[in-house]
Amino acid sequence: MVGRRIARRLAFLSSAALLFPLTPAIAETQAERFDCRQLAEWERPGSPLEWFERSLWASHCHTFQARAVRIGIDGVRTLALSREIQDGIEREVARFLDGPSVFFERRGLIGRMTWSGGDEEVPASPAGIARHIEQYYRLGMGSDERIANRSAVRLDIEPLDGMRFGQRLWLDLQTALPLKRELIDDRGRVVETFQLTELQPPELHDGGVVLDAQRPPPEHPWRPGWLPEGFIDQPIDTHDEQRDRAIGHRLYSDGLSTLSLFVEPIEEGQERLIPGLHRLGISLAVVRHVVGDEYPMQVVVMGELPPRVLVQVAENLTWREVPSRE
Amino acid sequence: MSQNARESLSALMDNEGDDLELRRVLKTLESEPDAAEAWRRYHLMRSLLRRDHDIDVSTDLSAGIMARLDAEPAPAIEEPRLAPRRSSHSLGRSAGIAAAVTLMVITGVQFYQGSDFTSTGGDAQLADGETRSSSTQPQRSLAAQASGGSQAVPVGMPLFSPASSGAQSGLMPVGAGFDSPLFMTPNPRQSQRNDQEQARLLQSYLDRHAEGAAYGSGDVWMPLLRASGNETLGQR
Structure with missing residues (x-):
C-alpha cells in the first residue's frame, strides 16, 4: 500500500x-x-x-x-x-x-x-x-x-x-x-x-x-564482510575539505542508525589515528591498522552504535582477491 | 580490604611492587569491590596531584590486565643472586608493569569531549602534527588549547582490544598492539597535545560521517550539529 x-x-x-x-x-x-x-x-x-x-x-x-x-x-x-x-x-x-x-x-x-x-x-x-x-x-x-x-x-x-x-x-x-x-x-x-x-x-x-539522481556505486578494493542486519549502502560521496587525501568512505544505514567505513593507505609522515576505540561526543570510532591490498591501511569504523557492532565491522573487512589500483 | 592488600596496593602505586604483588592485588580486586574502588581512588588522587587530567581511572581495567598477565609466559626462575625481593631489579620491573598499566588505561578508549574543532588559523597549524613522530615536529603553539573549548579526556574501557585477531579476511594488524609505545611520553602537556591532534583528526572523519548520516538517516539536525561547524566572523 x-x-x-x-x-x-x-x-x-x-x-x-x-x-x-x-x-x-x-x-x-x-x-x-x-x-x-x-x-x-x-x-x-x-x-x-x-x-x-x-x-x-x-x-x-x-x-x-x-x-x-x-x-x-x-x-x-x-x-x-x-x-x-x-x-x-x-x-x-x-x-x-x-x-x-x-x-x-x-x-x-x-x-x-x-x-x-x-x-x-x-x-x-x-x-x-x-x-x-x-x-x-x-x-x-x-x-x-x-x-x-x-x-x-x-x-x-x-x-x-x-x-x-x-x-x-x-x-x-x-x-x-x-x-x-x-x-x-x-x-x-x-x-x-x-x-x-x-x-x-x-x-x-x-x-x-x-530528488537525488540514481548513481552507480564507486569501486573499492574492500567491502565490509559483516554488517548489522538491515544496514544498506548509502549513495553518498563525501570529501575531506581540510586535507587533500584519498580516503575511501562508505556509509551504511538502516534508515535511522548509520555507520561509516573509512579506508585509506597509511603513508609515512602522515597523521593517523591510534588503533583502538575512540569517542568524540556520542560518536564512537574503532580504528585498526591492517595490511590489505599489500599496503598498510587504516580502517576507521564510526557511528552512533553499540561499540561491539563497530568492532565487528572493523574486524571483518574483506579485500578483493584481485585489487584494481589506478 | 585487608591490611596486606592495602600495603600491596600502596607498594604498586609507589612502583615498589613486583609482578607477584600485582597478581595478588588483581586477585583481590576481583573478589573485593571496595579494593577496586580504593585502587581507582589512589590513582585518581595521584593523577590529581600530578595534574594528569588526561588519565581517567573511572573504569575497572583489572580484568583485562589479569587476562594479559595470564597470557604471558610464566617467569623463569630467577638466578639465585637475585634473592632479595625488592631489589633494584624488581624496582625496574615493577616500574615497567606500572607503565604497562597506565598505557592500557589510556589506550582503552580515547574520549574527546565536545566538537568545537573549528577551522581557525591556530587550529589549522596544530592539525598537521604527526602523531607518532612528534619529536620531528617543532612544538606548535598551544593557543588552541589555551583558548578553552575542547579538552581531550581519555577514559578507560576494556571492551576492545586493538590487538585482537586480524587473521580473518587475510588482514594483519600493523602496530596495533598494546605494545606499541604510543603514549609512553611522561610529559602531560605532550600527551595532551597528542590528544588534541587525535581529536582534531577524528573530527575530520566525524564531519564526513555526519554529512553522510544527514543524507541517510531521516534526520538532519542531530548529525549536522555533530560536525565541526564554522566560526562566525561577527554576527550573522
Whole structure:
C-alpha cells in the first residue's frame, strides 16, 4: 500500500522539473523533483509508521525559523535554526547562541535508499526508510504532549535487536515536523536530545525539492564482510575539505542508525589515528591498522552504535582477491 | 580490604611492587569491590596531584590486565643472586608493569569531549602534527588549547582490544598492539597535545560521517550539529 502511494507521489516529480531554474550541478541531469504541494492534500496519518513517513516528507518540504536546544554529552547548547528551499535545494543553517559563535550549514536534497544497480528504480529515502525500518524497529505511539507551544504526538522507536540505538520522536500534530528527538542507547539511556523551543509558523514549500539522481556505486578494493542486519549502502560521496587525501568512505544505514567505513593507505609522515576505540561526543570510532591490498591501511569504523557492532565491522573487512589500483 | 592488600596496593602505586604483588592485588580486586574502588581512588588522587587530567581511572581495567598477565609466559626462575625481593631489579620491573598499566588505561578508549574543532588559523597549524613522530615536529603553539573549548579526556574501557585477531579476511594488524609505545611520553602537556591532534583528526572523519548520516538517516539536525561547524566572523 505504501509502495502504491509513493509511486503516485513520485509521478508528480518529473512534471515539476521544468518549472524551476536549476543550479548548474543539478541542471546537467534534469533532476527529478518531489512536489511538496501535495502534502497539503494528504490525509492525517494513522499508524505510527505513517506518522514516521510523513515526518520525513514534512522535514524536506517545510521552511521555518526556530530556536532549539541540543542536550548532549557536552551539556546544553541553545541554537537558532533556519530552513529554506531555493531552486529545489534545501538549506539548513544552525547557529549556537551560547559559547563560541559557531554556525553549521548544509545543502541537501531528497536522498535515495541506495546506489543504483541497473534499471531498477531506487526509492526516495523517505518512502524507502519507512518501508525498511519496520523490520528492525518496533514503532509505537505515546501520549500526546506539548512541545514548543505546539501539540505533538510521540513516537517510540525501539530496536528489535541490540545492534542499534532507539529514538523517541515528538511530531507536530499539524505538520508532522519533528519537534523533539531523543537518541536512546542500547542500555536505554538518553544520550542526545534535540528539541525545538520556539517554532515560527512553518510554511509548506510552494514547489518541488530535488530528488537525488540514481548513481552507480564507486569501486573499492574492500567491502565490509559483516554488517548489522538491515544496514544498506548509502549513495553518498563525501570529501575531506581540510586535507587533500584519498580516503575511501562508505556509509551504511538502516534508515535511522548509520555507520561509516573509512579506508585509506597509511603513508609515512602522515597523521593517523591510534588503533583502538575512540569517542568524540556520542560518536564512537574503532580504528585498526591492517595490511590489505599489500599496503598498510587504516580502517576507521564510526557511528552512533553499540561499540561491539563497530568492532565487528572493523574486524571483518574483506579485500578483493584481485585489487584494481589506478 | 585487608591490611596486606592495602600495603600491596600502596607498594604498586609507589612502583615498589613486583609482578607477584600485582597478581595478588588483581586477585583481590576481583573478589573485593571496595579494593577496586580504593585502587581507582589512589590513582585518581595521584593523577590529581600530578595534574594528569588526561588519565581517567573511572573504569575497572583489572580484568583485562589479569587476562594479559595470564597470557604471558610464566617467569623463569630467577638466578639465585637475585634473592632479595625488592631489589633494584624488581624496582625496574615493577616500574615497567606500572607503565604497562597506565598505557592500557589510556589506550582503552580515547574520549574527546565536545566538537568545537573549528577551522581557525591556530587550529589549522596544530592539525598537521604527526602523531607518532612528534619529536620531528617543532612544538606548535598551544593557543588552541589555551583558548578553552575542547579538552581531550581519555577514559578507560576494556571492551576492545586493538590487538585482537586480524587473521580473518587475510588482514594483519600493523602496530596495533598494546605494545606499541604510543603514549609512553611522561610529559602531560605532550600527551595532551597528542590528544588534541587525535581529536582534531577524528573530527575530520566525524564531519564526513555526519554529512553522510544527514543524507541517510531521516534526520538532519542531530548529525549536522555533530560536525565541526564554522566560526562566525561577527554576527550573522
